[in-house]
Amino acid sequence: MSADEQSMRRVTAIRNGTVIDHIPGGMVLEALQIFNVDGRQSNPISLVMNVPSRKLGTKDILKIEDRELTQDELDRLALIAPMASVSIIRNYSVAEKLSIKLSDEMTNVAHCVYSNCISNAIREPLPHRLKVLNTNPMTLQCHYCGRNQNLERLVENLL
């Protein structure tokens, strides 16, 4: 059994929903924020943290039952987990495999971490645009003020 299969077995089979694998270790809570999962919804959520991964060292796995994430929702995950692999599960089997699509700009995912940036001015309702300069490590730059973003702070600024 491969390491990947072993770690998938830590997550029990679900009937319908979304399984997200290869989230960098320790980042699954940020992934929940990205998908607006706060535990107040009634569908079951399972998460696995810090299991060994050949690709990533350690990884997290997130399982959201009874919800199929859309490609748009998944693309927001590029912020923390551009390598994530996603399976849509229907009737206990993988119905679709999706991956994160990373474009050269992330629009309306998070707002610039600099509070004095024009994009954060209440009187200037601009779309929030972050340029993707590099993916490994992830480097994002604000379209408006040109400043590079601190990813941890950016996660707190999710829209």
Ligand SMILES: [Zn+2]
């Ligand atoms: Zn800015």
